[in-house]
Amino acid sequence: MTTKEYTACDAVPLAENTHGEPLPPYPTCDDSMAPECGPGTMRFLNVADGELVHHRFLIVHGLVSGQKGCEGTVVVHHPDFSVLEFPTVDGYFKALAHLDRGANELRFEYVKDGCSTGTRSLVVLMEPVADRSPLQLAVFVGSDSDETFDAPPDARGPGLNDLDAAMRKLRCCAYLWQAFVAEQMYRHGFGRRTFSLEEELAPDTMGDDGKCRMTARVHVVRSRYTVAEIRSLEVVHQWHAPQAGAEPDPGKLLHFHKEDIWANPAFGADCAVACLTLDSHWDPDLQAILGHVAGYQPFVARKVSTFGSHTTHAWPASAAEIASKFLDTTPTDTRILANDAFESDEYWKAANIGIGAFFHMTSYLLSMGVTSQGFFSRGYKHFSRAFMAKTPDHTGAVTQAGEGLAYLHRTNALGIRHDRRLAMPGDPPFTTFSSEATVEMTDGGVVVSSRASVIVIEVRANNICHGHLEYTAENWDRRKSGQLAATPDEAAAMFPSRVTISRDRLLEMAGEVADNTSISLLVCLRGVASITLKVLGTLAEL
Known part of the structure; x- marks a missing residue:
């Protein structure tokens, strides 16, 4: 068959979108x-x-x-x-x-x-974006670690389940996160905005040619704690202690990570670090993943997210492995490997859960949070659909419309639209202070104010988002012109510091819920890694 050069026929032009609204789904295969x-x-x-x-x-x-x-x-x-x-x-x-x-x-x-x-x-x-703080990557290793992670017998040995392999897999994992966020932000009308990774000129493991390129740097954090301390039942995450025993405290394991990262000179005063725990280990007798905590601490200058290495055997270690790993239906042998959350009974599922849940933890460092729909409502089990037209759990082509829950909820996209770590050239400057929002009840409704700028307000019923208000650079013109309902304060400023929500509008956004439903507001601020949650009372009390 003769190879031809395809003609330049772009029958579906890219949508113009300056309003910050989600773009329509891409065409199907029709x-x-x-x-x-x-x-x-x-x-x-x-x-x-x-x-x-x-x-x-x-x-x-x-x-x-x-x-x-x-x-x-x-x-x-x-x-x-x-x-x-x-x-x-x-x-x-x-x-x-x-x-x-x-x-x-x-x-x-x-x-x-x-x-x-x-x-x-x-x-x-x-063109990489300069002058913004990158996400840093680290592998957390016990002081007496043998520097290996759980893997099936045919994937053990040097370069397969050792420290070097963990570093390569974490690097590839992070580039998938970065690409996913860029595509999702594009769909929301915010351009291909995503976070930077700390990179260095080094042999590039994302390819198989051994060339030196600018590639994601992975730090090795040698802990002061032993493997036994890291795997202690006192700090295990997914395990319930016998009734007579003490309840585990997974927060202590997160504290181990914070201690060692904060003491490491590789991480500055304003860092965000995604940390893979090398020494996590599946114990089939206890039915517990030892040394694993899916944790995060976002509201401090030095931000840390953590996840165990118990699914790392299923992750790609290079770009060339991505497709094969996301199609690998090998059953998980629970005699030697964890079936995380009982959703990882095949290797491709383990890759989705591990890479996706790790990103869920890391997302908190980037002004994202739990949503009732989408990626952060356990949608990461569909993570591979964002990269693949073919997956084991989908019949036919996985078009954009078939990606299931592998999408960023609108409120998550709004949160990171104005996060400092995703800043783009030409963005308005950030304020230099951090602040909490103040939420005050008035006779007519609610007033939200802050020294920083209000970006998004979620109206929650029983802590589930039922509606939201957004204040972005993209919709300022429509607020000023009256196309979007806005008070004078909300129309005068690109990023308002005072937002008024009338009682009628609040009830409308809450929707038809029972009188005893708890109504709350969740407020995100521009460039401030903090979220204010204010319970207003029950619907009857409003």
């Missing part, structure tokens, strides 16, 4: 969406040629027309990086593309039945 594109035409659905981004790995969605009922492979070629392969279903694909600083001339090749049927080029510009 070829009728673009009748002017003939069979075999490749188009990119979420990226424009010449687009500028600010992170290293970009999720690209695409479609090759006329492939309904067919499975194939898309091969991503980069002039200075190893090729990457991802599955296609009905011609639809998702692929991760590596980007270097500057102009990246990518070439996407569609392969079906072992034959290349055509290629399409895409130029993406990448």
Whole structure:
């Protein structure tokens, strides 16, 4: 079969969105969406040629027309990086593309039945964002550790389940987090905004060519605590002590991490560190994951999130492994490996739960929190759907509409839109102080005020978000013009420090709930890693 160059037919232009509203879902695999594109035409659905981004790995969605009922492979070629392969279903694909600083001339090749049927080029510009605090990565190791983590017998040994392997897997994990946030923020109309990772010039394990590149740095934190102390039942997370025994205190294990990280000169006074506990271990007799705490401490200058290494065996260690790890249906042998949350009975599920739940903990360091829907409502069990057009738990192509709960809730996107660690060139400056919000009941409703700027207010019923108000740079013009309901204070300032919610509007946002329902407000502030939760009372009391 002769290989051809696909024509530049972008039948679905990228949506213009300056309002900060979620973009509509990308087109499905239905070829009728673009009748002017003939069979075999490749188009990119979420990226424009010449687009500028600010992170290293970009999720690209695409479609090759006329492939309904067919499975194939898309091969991503980069002039200075190893090729990457991802599955296609009905011609639809998702692929991760590596980007270097500057102009990246990518070439996407569609392969079906072992034959290349055509290629399409895409130029993406990448410029890292300077002068903002990065997320740092660390592997936490006991003072007497043997520097290995749990793995099946066929994946043990040097480079497989040792400290080096853990560092490579954590690095790959973090780049997946970064790419996921960028794509989600784009969908919410905030551009491809994401956090930076601390990077250094070093041999790059994300590829298989051994070249030195700017790549995520992973610190090794040698703890003052022994493996026995780290694995003590007194600090275990997912275990219930016998009735006669003392209840475990997983907060103590988080304290171990904080102590050792805060004492380490590699981490500054204003750091955010995602820390993988190497010495966590599944004990089948106790049915407990020892040395594991899914923990975080966000509201201090030195922020820490922690997670155990009990699912790390299932994580990819390089970009080339991502697709195969997310498709690996090998059963989890609970005689030697943990089935975390009883949702990790196959390796691909263990990868989703481990990588996703770890990011859940880390998200608290980036002004995100628990939501009743989406990724942080255990949606990370669908994490692989954000990167793959094919997953073991989905029939047909995993289009954007089929990604399940693998999405950022709107309130999470609003929280990180104005987090300092995701700041972009051209953003208004941040205030230099931190502050809590004050919530006051009045005869007419509620007044929320703060020295810092109010970004989002959630109205919660029994602690479940029933509605929210948002104040972003993107909707300021509409507040000023009256297109969005706003008081004079809310319309006068891009980021208001005073928000008034009338009683009628509060009740409307709470919805139809019982009179004894507890109504509360959750307030997020711009550039301030703190959240104010104020219980207003029951619906009847309002």
